[in-house]
Amino acid sequence: MANFQVNILGCGSATPSARHMPSCQVIDFRDRLFMIDCGECAQLQMMKQRLKFSRLSHIFISHLHGDHFLGLPGLLSTLALHEKGGSLTIHTFAEGVRVLKEIMAVFCRETSYEINYNVIKVDRDVIFEDHAIRVETFPLYHRVDCVGFKFIEQPKLRHLRGDMIKFFNIPVSRLQAIREGADFVAEDGRVIENSRLTTDADPSVSYAYCSDTMFDPRVAADVAGVDVLYHESTYADDNAHKAAPRGHSTAREAGRIAAKAGVGKLVLGHYSKSYDSDLPFAREAAEEFPNVITASEGLKIDLL
């Protein structure tokens, strides 16, 4: 169990290769796992990477291409065989829900857990939130409807200054409100301002996932300031002419988006199978943006 950790399960492109699996990531966020995209063999990668089926609570599908979706039927059926309890919410486009229900009706008639479907659209929207985290969509620019996802920690509570809490003899029942930013009103009517009682909250961290998309400056605006950005880099410069017509980006373009968006770190992935090394991607992206990581299966990135 991690605080906020991105696990790379697959970072290849359309067809799996000897080097990379199709797209899948799992965010290990405290007591839950959030999966992003679910290429074939995702269930196998979960096992290899010791990510427990029982903790999986949400799956977010960016678009309806096989390499981002076709691991779902097998995974959902295995979850039932493992007698997973509780519920699982799948966030995908309407056509994805329809075909998934068709498949499940044949291959997984009974599940031990509740499946909820949340139909998403190509839009800027909050599609999930609770007290700790918020998931937002934003448009990507691919050959078919496609969205990116942002995972943003909810604003955190301010830190109490122990000495001041003691000095003003503040009752425990008021502490939550003070952590949320309230001033304290003493019995004699004096107002003690919050800034005397607390120090700033830790910043909320955020992660953005962009796969698949052609280079588009609007993406930079949508991921501005995130701590970690995963941006597809299907091609290196040598195949740059193929990128836009196929709705993909080069590593250099991913670097430009990262620089423009002022993110903390850039993670590259969704490599075309025609490359036998990830080095050209890293080198070319780094010419645009200094803090680059190349994704590989098994990689873990801790945000907290």
Added chain:
Amino acid sequence: MANFQVNILGCGSATPSARHMPSCQVIDFRDRLFMIDCGECAQLQMMKQRLKFSRLSHIFISHLHGDHFLGLPGLLSTLALHEKGGSLTIHTFAEGVRVLKEIMAVFCRETSYEINYNVIKVDRDVIFEDHAIRVETFPLYHRVDCVGFKFIEQPKLRHLRGDMIKFFNIPVSRLQAIREGADFVAEDGRVIENSRLTTDADPSVSYAYCSDTMFDPRVAADVAGVDVLYHESTYADDNAHKAAPRGHSTAREAGRIAAKAGVGKLVLGHYSKSYDSDLPFAREAAEEFPNVITASEGLKIDLL
């Protein structure tokens, strides 16, 4: 390219494990590949085992459980991306054809090759044959409709006796008929019997695939005398009580079928993921039938 070689791509049961992939085999038969069952990740296993997509011509699905079917959508879509040409025939039950068409309509709208569907039934039937090989179905006894497959070389031609052909001065145009068993009528009307001109043809080899099924003596009758029998052995003796209620067999039961059927070799597989060694299967089956092989991913069995 092999003459007649069975390749094991997956021999685990319902859920993949760290040790075994879901069911898939490929018969490498001269210029073509015949796939039997297509569990998730079959396309990846084909790549790892260097079985060329371009040679795949038929896929036979034994029953509609996910671990025997759900590799199909990804494989078919990858074949299109690899621009496979020619045609591919998928032999499966009607409901499998229906759901596959639904999936393909979303995830693989265009293919570079022709897909043919052959709807099969739980029956004893010849579902494919050409000059070199014949594929037959026979009933298995599982929780859902399920068939086994027999791959049988067509009868071969007799061997010519070079000395006799020369002695009787037989023209080349007659040799094919003689290899097929015809007598030779000389110009003077004398009949030279075929048995003086030829020796026996090589025997036709045969392979039978039984997965999934509970123990049933009718299976032994259907696979009588095959050279190699693959028979599921989901459980060892320690879990024998689970086998029949779940429509599966133990390794010992597989051994009994092999002995009763008088096969050449028995290959075990479809192991439950609750075992961390294949040895109990081998040991217990061998107490019933001497010539046992335990399947594992990457294993190749040459029949010719």
